[in-house]
Amino acid sequence: MGAVGELVLETRGLTKDFRGFVAVGGVDLKVRRGTIHALIGPNGAGKTTVFNLLTKFIQPSSGAILYRGRDITRSRPADVARQGMVRSFQVSAVFPNLTVLENVRVALQRPLGTSFHFWKSDRSLQGLHGRALELLEQVDLATHRDTVAVELPYGRKRALELATTLALDPELLLLDEPTQGMGHEDVGRVVELIRKVAAQRTVLMVEHNLSVVADLCQTITVLQRGTILAEGPYAQVSTDPRVLEAYIGVPE
Amino acid sequence: MSVPGIQESRTAWRLGIITPGRKRAFFIAMGLLGLALPLAVYPVFLMNVLCMALFASAFNLLLGYTGLLSFGHAAFLGSAGYVTGHVLKAWGWPPEAGLLAGTLVATLLGLVIGGLAIRRSGIYFAMITLGFAQMLYFLAVQLPFTGGEDGLQGIPRGTLFGLVPLDRPLTLYYVVYAIFLLGFFVIYRTIHSPFGHVLRSIRENEPRALSLGYDVDRYKLVAFVISAGLSGLAGSTKALVLQFATLTDSHWHKSGEVVLMTLLGGMGTVMGPSVGALVVVTMDNYLSGVGDWVTVIIGSVFVVGVLAFRRGFVGEALHLARNFPF
Ligand SMILES: Nc1ncnc2c1ncn2[C@@H]1O[C@H](COP(=O)(O)OP(=O)(O)O)[C@@H](O)[C@H]1O
Ligand SMILES: [Mg+2]
Secondary structure, X not given: OOOOOOEEEEEEEEEEEEOOEEEEEEEOOEEEOOOEEEEEOOOOOOHHHHHHHHOOOOOOOXXXXXXXXXXXXXXXXXXXXXXXXXXXXXXXXXXXXXXXHHHHHHHHHHHHOOOOOOOOOHHHHHHHHHHHHHHHHHOOOHHHOOOEHHHOOXXXXXXXXXXXXXXXXXXXXXXXXXXXXXXXHHHHHHHHHHHHHHHHOEEEEEOOOHHHHHHHOXXXXXXXXXXXXXXXXXXXXXXXXXXXXXXXXXXX | OOOOOOOOOOOOOOOOOOOHHHHHHHHHHHHHHHHHHHHOOOHHHHHHHHHHHHHHHHHHHHHOOOOOOOOXXXXXXXXXXXXXXXXXXXXXXXXXXXXXXXXXXXXXXXXXXXXXXXXXXXXXXXXHHXXXXXXXXXXXXXXXXXXXXXXXXXXXXXXXXXXXXXXXXXXXXXXXXXXXXXXXXXXXXXXXXXXXXXXXXXXXXHHHHHHOOOOHHHHHHHHHHHHHHHHHHHHHHHHHHHOOEXXXXXXXXXXXXXXXXXXXXXXXXXOHHHHHHHHHHHHHHHOHHHOOHHHXXXXXXXXXXXXXXXXXXXXXXXXXXXXXXX
């Protein structure tokens, strides 16, 4: 897999220009293996756009992305996901009319290699139920396995999304505001879950809740208007006068 | 963002009075009904219904289970009819080869049209499929072998596998019924396959499916090709039944009609499109005496049907059964 501490993800001069509006401008991001890395910054700073660029949902205007030392700047989104860099979405992304179990199972079924087999019965997927329930157990959703996802409360949907993402056993997990819209109880649960799953992988997360960031993350990158304003551990970043200035007047 | 009309699922959630045993019993009863029906009802009418039911079911694989609205499906129905008609009439091929040829051509057309359209979504996808269908319609009008405005008339039915002469309506009916069941089974199996589950995830949330590592365009393309091929099978069979292939089946009216049948019966349900086809073909058939008013009547039925039964006839019935007792 590679040693803890080496770079798992690196961007060089990553830039996205939306018809003249530079949403991300020359970002050099370095994410080290085995860490929980936070990407913070005021609304509109370009955090989600960075995620979209990293996962190839949009093409950069310039710059390069290296994942595990390989240039993936021109890769396709599904390829990036298959190589172990998996994202979640800022707005809850479940499969609304599938059951909780089916949501997780969709993620689990790809490694079976039968996902194009339209002639095979879906009974062949039943072998995945054990693993699916384990994943649901982690987010306390096992008892809701047959609930249609659309009927879950918002915080529970986000938990389901996290379980679905974890089903892929990603090497690098990109979480876009995983605790946003969650009740207090869910936040605590998700923080513990992230801490737990981060034991075997790298996490890059966008997070507005600074106490969560302080609690979880070793490295923090502060983004403002598409460029990196500051970077370092929480104690250093949180006392940086430029960061304070950027955050004052932008209550989150 | 719940989509009305999409409720089909194989897992245990909310089955209400629908038990697996009852479901099986229902399918067996329907199967037997299909065997007995031609003894009571005019077989050519029934065969027409079966062809349209297969067409709509194939269309529903895209609309109901993949979330793709094609507005050019007449292209597959129509061109397969012409191909089958031509090889049977001009080249004297046996019926099984004729059906195969039509289906194959529609499948290849699906690959080409799908390959070019699949990257677009929503209304753009609908418009590109319509555009291709219009081009094919133009070809159907211009090419010599289609017979232009008159169409291909007097297509011989021949002898199936050199053994079964298809001139008796009842014999033909059972052959058509077997073709329908085969096509229906392929669709049913596709829906309830590992592939079908990926399709459903794409329908439900395409970016999410992509982020899980599914090349969504490839899955959509395979679904499109299967749908086109089976629509072709429906068109080929129809040409064999009616012994003619005309411009009607390539016209964009047919592309609209199949949307109508699917919505009316219930998109995203296994049986819905067949029920919708039955309703529309019946109206077409028995109201043909009313002349131009038939479109107005069908239009009104559609409007009232969709307003009163948002999930379609079958969708509403399933909804009631799942929430039983009310
Ligand atoms: N597809 C797009 N087209 C044009 N502008 C966009 C697009 N996506 C994001 N932006 C703009 O880029 C900026 C950064 O957005 P985003 O990355 O979502 O910010 P954040 O996630 O940090 O709140 C915003 O001003 C937003 O309006
Ligand atoms: Mg954002």
